Amino acid sequence: MKSEKTGDRLDPTIFVIFGGAGDLTWRKLIPALFDLSQDRSLPDEFAIIAVDRIRIGDDAFRHRLNDGVKRFARWGKAKAAAWGRFAQHLTYQQGDFKKLPTYTALGKRCTALEKTWGRKAHRIYYMATPPSMFGEIPAYLGKAGLARDRAWARIVIEKPIGYDLESARALNAVLAASFQESQIYRIDHYLGKETVQNILAFRFSNPLFEPLWNRRYIDYVTITVAETVGVGHRGGYYDHAGALRDMVQNHLMQLLCLVAMEPMVSFDADEIRNKKADVLHAIRPIHVSCAVRGQYGPGDIERKRVAGYRAEIDVAPESQTETFVALRLYVDNWRWQDVPFYLRTGKRLPRQASEISIHFRAVPHQSFPPEASLGWQHSTLVLSIQPQEGISLGFQAKYPGPKMQLRPVNMQFSYRGSFATRSPDAYETLLWDVMKCDATLFMRADQVEAAWTLLMPVLQGWQSTPSGDFPNYAAGTWGPEGIQALLAPGHSWPLPTELVRPT
Numbered sequence: 001m002k003s004e005k006t007g008d009r010l011d012p013t014i015f016v017i018f019g020g021a022g023d024l025t026w027r028k029l030i031p032a033l034f035d036l037s038q039d040r041s042l043p044d045e046f047a048i049i050a051v052d053r054i055r056i057g058d059d060a061f062r063h064r065l066n067d068g069v070k071r072f073a074r075w076g077k078a079k080a081a082a083w084g085r086f087a088q089h090l091t092y093q094q095g096d097f098k099k100l101p102t103y104t105a106l107g108k109r110c111t112a113l114e115k116t117w118g119r120k121a122h123r124i125y126y127m128a129t130p131p132s133m134f135g136e137i138p139a140y141l142g143k144a145g146l147a148r149d150r151a152w153a154r155i156v157i158e159k160p161i162g163y164d165l166e167s168a169r170a171l172n173a174v175l176a177a178s179f180q181e182s183q184i185y186r187i188d189h190y191l192g193k194e195t196v197q198n199i200l201a202f203r204f205s206n207p208l209f210e211p212l213w214n215r216r217y218i219d220y221v222t223i224t225v226a227e228t229v230g231v232g233h234r235g236g237y238y239d240h241a242g243a244l245r246d247m248v249q250n251h252l253m254q255l256l257c258l259v260a261m262e263p264m265v266s267f268d269a270d271e272i273r274n275k276k277a278d279v280l281h282a283i284r285p286i287h288v289s290c291a292v293r294g295q296y297g298p299g300d301i302e303r304k305r306v307a308g309y310r311a312e313i314d315v316a317p318e319s320q321t322e323t324f325v326a327l328r329l330y331v332d333n334w335r336w337q338d339v340p341f342y343l344r345t346g347k348r349l350p351r352q353a354s355e356i357s358i359h360f361r362a363v364p365h366q367s368f369p370p371e372a373s374l375g376w377q378h379s380t381l382v383l384s385i386q387p388q389e390g391i392s393l394g395f396q397a398k399y400p401g402p403k404m405q406l407r408p409v410n411m412q413f414s415y416r417g418s419f420a421t422r423s424p425d426a427y428e429t430l431l432w433d434v435m436k437c438d439a440t441l442f443m444r445a446d447q448v449e450a451a452w453t454l455l456m457p458v459l460q461g462w463q464s465t466p467s468g469d470f471p472n473y474a475a476g477t478w479g480p481e482g483i484q485a486l487l488a489p490g491h492s493w494p495l496p497t498e499l500v501r502p503t
């Protein structure tokens with residue numbers, strides 16, 4: 001987790017990217033590493049070795065990555081000389097991921113770099129490949145002896161971590177055959193977002209809210225991750241995944257853990273991850289009747305006509321894949337017993353908004369006359385993850401005038417208004433943390449498996465019963481009507497808030 005970067009001296013580091021010619025490297029990894037270099041957060045002795053199958057020379061390769069940096073990096077408009085200096089650290093190695101010589105050649109390159117520097121280097125192996133390679137690469141790294149040094153070798157793996165519980169266990173076993181758990185960094189990019197990290201800061205560095213953060217004061221919690229985008233060019237992947245695997249198993253479950261976890265004793269990575277794992281273990285088994293699935297049909301988003309999911313590229317014309325999920329969950333422990341947590345996520349919704357809303361209970365006794373409290377609303381605390389970044393607290397105030405009239409008002413904090421600095425991209429934070437051997441923001445094997453265990457009844461239930469009514473929501477609407485039935489009386493799905501923009 002990023003703290004003060006200045007003053008932190010990093011050891012020599014070799015960053016190996018498997019899938020170095022792919023989209024993730026171009027769009028996310030190299031722009032993030034470039035930004036870190038501009039912030040002087042990389043060691044002087046630093047090398048990136050991109051490994052992939054295609055034949056391409058170092059210069060052409062660097063040229064392609066420079067294009068990604070210009071488009072996506074925070075420092076994308078930096079002078080050409082800055083890129084030139086960074087690019088000196090970047091080389092390409094053509095190789096087949098399924099052949100041992102690729103790994104022995106890689107090992108030799110790393111040793112040669114260490115010789116030049118006269119110092120041992122950390123080796124970070126980043127799997128930016130299609131998931132089909134996730135099992136093979138760690139095994140070859142093990143065979144080639146490149147994983148052996150526990151203190152110096154680490155592996156980074158992107159989601160999806162498995163396709164279901166069984167495959168996740170199998171993948172974790174493959175990783176564990178070559179690497180110790182402490183060497184494995186499973187990325188969930190949501191955890192790298194500033195506003196997500198801020199959930200812990202907000203909850204546990206202020207004495208104000210924690211006393212209220214329980215079943216006594218909280219009526220229910222909603223977690224929304226709404227996207228306006230469709231599946232774009234990822235239909236091939238998405239049609240085999242669906243929203244439950246793509247978003248709920250990882251991002252939404254991680255958000256839920258941060259909201260529901262007990263205070264940590266220290267800022268130690270395993271202490272925090274233990275507290276999150278406790279939440280997953282306390283979640284009541286989810287019955288398929290507590291889940292609603294949806295798939296978008298054609299509709300209008302931001303006044304533009306868009307196609308339905310089944311008409312997207314690489315999507316089956318009769319696809320049963322869900323692009324929307326809503327769930328009702330309970331965390332069975334002293335703090336949360338019987339407080340519903342409602343989760344929803346979907347593509348092609350009317351607005352992009354990731355928000356967690358804490359809905360507080362009503363006052364125990366309403367002492368104001370009924371006519372004073374006609375506009376009364378529950379107090380709600382909204383943690384806005386994106387695109388608005390901030391926190392707002394809705395409560396009641398007296399409307400000006402001779403009569404006692406209550407009206408809901410808002411108190412707001414926005415990142416843009418309070419901090420004169422732009423939030424780094426999640427990948428910047430996460431890559432920095434891998435270099436610093438800080439696993440706080442990464443998923444541990446047991447968390448991944450616990451999340452899959454919870455979702456298996458829903459996955460299996462849906463697999464055995466086709467939906468029958470897909471597509472069941474039009475693009476540009478808030479999902480299928482059936483989601484209302486998940487709510488207890490008096491509860492509602494909130495509309496995303498508008499944080500006040502600073503002037």
Ligand code: BG6
Binds near residue numbers: 227246247
């Ligand atoms: C990814 C999913 O993990 O997260 C995508 O695979 C989704 O389908 C994306 O669009 C959302 O991330 P963000 O950071 O844009 O909210």
